[in-house]
């Protein structure tokens with residue numbers, strides 16, 4: 001009987017641990033900041049490679065462009081869950097959690113543009129256009145939320 005109660009307690013403790021809010025994906029606020037900044041750093045690296053091709057500073061290579069484009073699309077799913085309430089940082093101009101709907105709208109606009117990048121990377125002309133549109137969607141969010 002005692003053993004059964006212990007088991008029930010253990011199960012309840014596990015359930016409680018599992019049902020903590022989504023914010024607990026990050027043990028500390030700094031972990032969330034590090035996570036989102038890392039994702040942005042990688043996205044920006046690959047945007048830089050595409051921009052260099054678009055500007056003719058680097059020879060156009062469809063394979064490399066598509067690889068970077070796919071990475072930007074995938075990495076572009078990562079930062080948004082890493083803005084739990086109170087995870088302030090020097091990089092923030094405004095608090096995304098204070099107007100989550102507005103922030104989500106800007107993130108969704110970016111995701112929509114990033115989703116078009118891999119196909120656009122097939123030719124230099126379409127790459128140029130889509131790098132521009134994607135870059136504008138980064139800026140659309142940075143203007144309000146990123147402290148540069």
Ligand code: HEC
Pocket residue numbers: 033036037038040041043044047072088089090091092096103106107108110134135137138139141142145146147
């Ligand atoms: C919906 C909003 C949003 C979109 C879209 C967005 N960013 Fe950001 N970005 C932010 C915010 C907010 C920060 C500041 C995060 C922090 O420092 O806590 C940031 C920070 C950054 C940083 C600095 C990271 C660091 O190490 O401090 C880079 C680089 C960056 N973004 C690149 C990009 C690029 C490139 C794109 C588009 C391909 C993009 N971002 C799209 C909101 C956005």
